[in-house]
Amino acid sequence: MTSSSSIVMDGLTKRFGQLTALDHLDLKLEGSKCVGFLGPNGAGKTTALKLLSDMIFPTEGECFINGISVQEERKKALAEVGLLIETPEIYPSLTPREALGMIADLRGVPHSEWNARIETVLSEVKMMEWADKKVGSFSKGMKQRINIAASLVHDPEIVILDEPATGLDPRGMAEVRDIVRSLKKRNRLIFMSSHILQEVTDVCDEIALIDKGKLLLYDTLANTIARFSDAGAQSTVDAGLSRPLDSQGEGKLKTSGDIVSFESVEPTRLRITFKGGMKGQEKLLQSLVAMDIGIVSLSGRANALEDIYLQQIGRGD
Amino acid sequence: MAAEAEVTGEHIKAAESVFNVPGTFMQIPKLMRYQFSVYLQSRRFYAMISIIVVIGALLSVVVAHFRPSFINNNLAFYGSLFAGAIPVVIVLAAVFFGGDAIAGEFQNRTGYFLMSVPIRRATIYVAKYIAAFLASLAIMALYVVILLINGVYYFGSNAFPWQLGLSFVLSIAYLAAVLGTTFLFSSLFKTSAYGFVMTVVLFLFGFSLLEDLMSLVVKMEPWMVISYASGVMGDVFSSNIHWGFTGLTTTLTTRGPGGAIFRSTSYTPGVGEGVLIMLAYFIITAIVGLFRFERQEFS
Numbered sequence: 331m332t333s334s335s336s337i338v339m340d341g342l343t344k345r346f347g348q349l350t351a352l353d354h355l356d357l358k359l360e361g362s363k364c365v366g367f368l369g370p371n372g373a374g375k376t377t378a379l380k381l382l383s384d385m386i387f388p389t390e391g392e393c394f395i396n397g398i399s400v401q402e403e404r405k406k407a408l409a410e411v412g413l414l415i416e417t418p419e420i421y422p423s424l425t426p427r428e429a430l431g432m433i434a435d436l437r438g439v440p441h442s443e444w445n446a447r448i449e450t451v452l453s454e455v456k457m458m459e460w461a462d463k464k465v466g467s468f469s470k471g472m473k474q475r476i477n478i479a480a481s482l483v484h485d486p487e488i489v490i491l492d493e494p495a496t497g498l499d500p501r502g503m504a505e506v507r508d509i510v511r512s513l514k515k516r517n518r519l520i521f522m523s524s525h526i527l528q529e530v531t532d533v534c535d536e537i538a539l540i541d542k543g544k545l546l547l548y549d550t551l552a553n554t555i556a557r558f559s560d561a562g563a564q565s566t567v568d569a570g571l572s573r574p575l576d577s578q579g580e581g582k583l584k585t586s587g588d589i590v591s592f593e594s595v596e597p598t599r600l601r602i603t604f605k606g607g608m609k610g611q612e613k614l615l616q617s618l619v620a621m622d623i624g625i626v627s628l629s630g631r632a633n634a635l636e637d638i639y640l641q642q643i644g645r646g647d
Numbered sequence: 648m649a650a651e652a653e654v655t656g657e658h659i660k661a662a663e664s665v666f667n668v669p670g671t672f673m674q675i676p677k678l679m680r681y682q683f684s685v686y687l688q689s690r691r692f693y694a695m696i697s698i699i700v701v702i703g704a705l706l707s708v709v710v711a712h713f714r715p716s717f718i719n720n721n722l723a724f725y726g727s728l729f730a731g732a733i734p735v736v737i738v739l740a741a742v743f744f745g746g747d748a749i750a751g752e753f754q755n756r757t758g759y760f761l762m763s764v765p766i767r768r769a770t771i772y773v774a775k776y777i778a779a780f781l782a783s784l785a786i787m788a789l790y791v792v793i794l795l796i797n798g799v800y801y802f803g804s805n806a807f808p809w810q811l812g813l814s815f816v817l818s819i820a821y822l823a824a825v826l827g828t829t830f831l832f833s834s835l836f837k838t839s840a841y842g843f844v845m846t847v848v849l850f851l852f853g854f855s856l857l858e859d860l861m862s863l864v865v866k867m868e869p870w871m872v873i874s875y876a877s878g879v880m881g882d883v884f885s886s887n888i889h890w891g892f893t894g895l896t897t898t899l900t901t902r903g904p905g906g907a908i909f910r911s912t913s914y915t916p917g918v919g920e921g922v923l924i925m926l927a928y929f930i931i932t933a934i935v936g937l938f939r940f941e942r943q944e945f946s
């Protein structure tokens with residue numbers, strides 16, 4: 331058995347005239363996991379993924395997939411990869427079955443397995459009933475589903491998806507997340523770009539945050555949250571209650587050392603500000619439970635990350 | 648889900664892909680087949696067929712009605728109606744099938760779909776070229792069939808001159824050159840329209856203008872102009888074919904009004920020379936076009 335799957339970007343730089351779209355990106359992804367490539371529009375995500383698939387050429391640097399240089403041996407480097415970059419178009423006169431057949435054929439999937447593979451991926455993207463209709467009449471979202479299917483038709487070991495939920499409705503977005511989860515279960519290495527935080531935090535194990543062509547951080551989801559929720563900073567969570575807060579409960583909250591402040595957003599929902607990051611949140615939950623005020627939920631993790639995201643990319647909103 | 652991950656163990660590697668990517672020489676015919684079927688299903692292909700059928704029908708009716716003198720001589724008949732028309736058919740087919748073959752992959756974003764597979768850029772270029780070549784050949788064949796039906800009507804079914812066969816072979820070389828040039832143009836731009844316009848302008852006026860300028864003004868053999876070389880398709884129907892690899896220079900001296908002497912020089916390509924020029928166009932445009940496409944970014 332060969333070593334595990336890997337994607338390596340080494341000093342990857344791309345300039346378009348004066349604009350540096352990607353600035354010395356160093357990133358090494360290895361193993362089987364889902365890495366979210368997160369950044370606002372124009373951050374350089376697509377640029378990086380296009381370099382990774384040899385659609386454009388680096389101004390500086392190089393990238394490797396499973397140790398093979400993409401720039402020197404595109405064909406060999408991409409052999410084990412499923413790719414979806416931006417929103418490709420399929421020849422309108424082809425049906426999904428024909429288009430996926432073309433991809434399977436070029437990728438060396440034996441003819442006897444085409445049907446099974448094509449039907450598997452078309453079912454995964456919920457497009458089976460459209461298998462024999464011409465792509466030309468499809469909506470954007472339907473085309474994107476076929477594009478996702480095309481990237482998976484050869485059951486790749488590494489999957490690179492550039493904003494896969496583009497053009498999809500909320501249900502479609504949720505289905506994309508399901509597909510990614512099922513890929514994770516099958517031990518694939520997934521590198522997925524997105525400008526939507528929720529999309530990334532839902533399914534990814536790690537985050538690579540990029541803005542203005544520069545990598546801001548690359549770490550596990552948990553570490554990222556912990557790292558930025560340092561002891562001094564204050565965090566806010568929402569606590570759900572089973573019954574409205576009475577004055578006795580209010581008193582307990584006021585005297586608790588773990589709480590900086592709190593307010594009732596709704597009769598059964600409290601917004602609590604506390605200190606101490608993840609550790610602090612752990613303590614807070616313990617004391618809230620001990621207070622016996624009817625606590626049923628605590629939410630705020632995504633918010634914490636949202637704060638980090640916005641703070642890192644330097645935007646107020 | 649978590650339980651399942653534990654059972655399967657943490658470091659189970661993704662299944663080694665069981666599919667081996669075919670070699671480039673296997674991928675070319677595979678991709679070519681799809682490209683060809685895309686051509687066959689395209690509106691352009693049917694437009695092209697309609698044009699040929701209309702031209703063929705008009706030609707049949709006009710010849711049958713006006714009975715020009717060439718219907719008494721099969722060589723003259725095929726010379727006029729094959730060599731006279733096939734260059735236009737070829738240029739039209741090349742424009743239809745090659746004018747945006749490469750640029751369209753960028754403009755319509757279909758290239759992004761193809762580029763997601765482990766394939767060389769050159770494979771895409773070559774496969775598309777062969778597909779366009781075959782589609783053009785099919786159109787040429789349609790024209791030839793219409794012509795032969797007329798020929799059989801006037802001269803019977805065993806009066807096909809060998810010159811027609813030779814001219815057809817030469818026309819295939821011309822197709823290779825025209826399509827090669829068209830592909831090169833279409834690889835120069837990312838907007839389809841430019842490739843179309845360049846091809847149409849050059850092949851319908853540009854090259855013959857250049858040819859005239861060279862032979863009439865510069866007074867040299869315009870051997871580097873493709874339209875000059877394409878003359879061999881018609882020349883082989885003449886009574887004394889100029890074979891060989893050099894051009895024939897003919898100088899005509901005429902006395903104009905007032906006793907002024909006019910000297911006009913004309914050039915005729917040798918058949919071998921014509922073939923060489925057409926092949927050179929094909930090879931050079933293929934190399935430059937491939938090189939260009941290899942450096943083209945999908946951005």
Ligand SMILES: Nc1ncnc2c1ncn2[C@@H]1O[C@H](COP(=O)(O)OP(=O)(O)O)[C@@H](O)[C@H]1O
Binds near residue numbers: 351374
């Ligand atoms: N072909 C191009 N020519 C000029 N600028 C480009 C080109 N492609 C991308 N850019 C610029 O590079 C930056 C990064 O773009 P991109 O990688 O598409 O961002 P993202 O995918 O993160 O939204 C943007 O400012 C974009 O305008």
Ligand SMILES: [Mg+2]
Binds near residue numbers: 377
């Ligand atoms: Mg993008």
